[in-house]
Amino acid sequence: MPVEVRIPTILRTYTDDRKAVEANGGSLSDLIDDLESNHPGIKERLVENGDLRRFVNVYVNDEDVRFLGGLEAPLSDGDQVVVLPAVAGGASGGT
Amino acid sequence: MLTIDRTTYDGIVAHAKRDHPVEACGIVAGPEGSDRPERLLEMVNAAGSPTFYEFDSTELLTLYKDLWARDEEPVVVYHSHTATEAYPSRTDIGLANEPGAHYVLVGTRVHGNNAGPVEFRSYRIVDGEVTEEEVTVVDALPAPPAPCPENQTSQGNPDAR
Numbered sequence: 001m002p003v004e005v006r007i008p009t010i011l012r013t014y015t016d017d018r019k020a021v022e023a024n025g026g027s028l029s030d031l032i033d034d035l036e037s038n039h040p041g042i043k044e045r046l047v048e049n050g051d052l053r054r055f056v057n058v059y060v061n062d063e064d065v066r067f068l069g070g071l072e073a074p075l076s077d078g079d080q081v082v083v084l085p086a087v088a089g090g091a092s093g094g095t
Numbered sequence: 096m097l098t099i100d101r102t103t104y105d106g107i108v109a110h111a112k113r114d115h116p117v118e119a120c121g122i123v124a125g126p127e128g129s130d131r132p133e134r135l136l137e138m139v140n141a142a143g144s145p146t147f148y149e150f151d152s153t154e155l156l157t158l159y160k161d162l163w164a165r166d167e168e169p170v171v172v173y174h175s176h177t178a179t180e181a182y183p184s185r186t187d188i189g190l191a192n193e194p195g196a197h198y199v200l201v202g203t204r205v206h207g208n209n210a211g212p213v214e215f216r217s218y219r220i221v222d223g224e225v226t227e228e229e230v231t232v233v234d235a236l237p238a239p240p241a242p243c244p245e246n247q248t249s250q251g252n253p254d255a256r
Contacts, residue, residue, distance in 0.1 A: 009168075010192045055190055057152045064152045084155055085192035087138075087169075090118050090147035091176045091184050 003031060003075050006082040014039040023081075028058065029071040031081065046083065047071070055086040096229045097171070097197045097217040099123070099132050104232050106135045108213055111175035111201040114140070115208050119201070120148040123171035124162055131236055132170040132197070140174075147186070148174045171217075173199035177207075181214035183225050191220035197228070 002022040007015050015021050021039070025031030036043035046056055051070065058065045059082040065073040075081070103123055111119045120140050123132035136158065141151035150158070162168060172193055176184075181202030183191070191198060202214030219226045 008192070010194060057155060059156050062156060064156075066152075082156060082159075084159055086149055086152075086190065087120070087122075087155060087172060087192070088142075088147070088149035089174060089184065089187035089190045090142070090144065091179045092144075092146035092186055 002077070003079045003081055005031070005035065006080070008084055010085055011042060011045055011083065014042040014045075025075055027071070027075060028052075028060070028065055028073045028081070031075055032071070055088055057084045057086060058082070059084070096231060097132075097199070098130075098231045098233060098236065099171070100236050101232055101234055103132060103135050104215065106137075107171075107173050107199065107201060108215065110137050111173075111203050111213065112206070112208055115175065115203045116145045116177045117143055118145060118148040118175050118177060120150065120174040122158070122169040122173070122196075124165075124167040125170035126239075127166050127168045129239065130170060131239065133236070134167070145177050169193055169196050171199050172196045173201065175201040175203050177203050179204065181216045183218055183220060188220055188223055188225060194221045199230075 002024060004020055005023050006020050007018065012018065023031050023034045023038070025034050032043050032046055046053060052058060052065070060068055060073055060075065060079055110121060113119070118140055121135065121137040124134040124136060125131040138150050138154060138158070140148040142149045181200035183198060183200065187198070198218045198220050200216050200218065205211065206213065215230060217228050217230045219228060
């Protein structure tokens with residue numbers, strides 16, 4: 001069940017600069033494990049302590065997975081997954 | 096070095112002043128690999144905070160899909176600091192995820208919503224490493240590289256836009 005995964009610039013070091021890769025999985029969690037097996041290191045950039053990282057956004061068919069069950073979000077053949085790091089920051093951390 | 100046209104520069108400053116004391120944020124898009132900040136896109140600070148900014152996740156996706164459809168990228172990512180120096184905070188550095196972008200910081204702490212000069216500084220942030228760079232404001236960006244001959248129009252004026 002291949003799913004197309006759109007990879008952001010910052011993570012293309014793991015995908016030989018490819019903007020999109022295919023992966024398999026019945027859930028987002030499975031998909032990320034499959035990505036990891038072909039692109040070692042990428043999982044750690046997406047997942048922390050068993051949850052999606054706070055400042056990584058993942059969308060399935062344009063819907064933020066946080067509204068679809070997070071890592072448990074179900075996937076089917078032909079779904080499109082987009083990974084986008086948050087654009088965020090601010091003075092709060094101090095200089 | 097960041098080269099930016101006066102209209103875009105003024106637009107970023109106006110946005111920062113308007114939203115003060117909340118941090119303003121947005122990008123300037125340009126053709127992929129061109130290093131030309133051409134299209135100012137103000138974003139809503141979903142955090143609505145004087146010390147933090149974050150693009151709304153739905154608007155973020157809409158933005159990037161629009162950029163991809165146009166073969167564009169964020170050439171500039173900007174936000175304001177409203178009470179502190181216009182220098183990247185630890186948060187800014189930790190969350191900087193566009194290694195190719197110019198990160199512009201506008202400091203509004205002196206004049207707030209009012210007229211008056213602001214700090215306008217630009218940085219590269221790559222792998223946690225901050226490098227400040229010069230900002231050059233020009234009346235208009237230089238003409239982009241000439242298109243392939245078969246794409247040229249019969250107007251014969253290379254400056255036509």
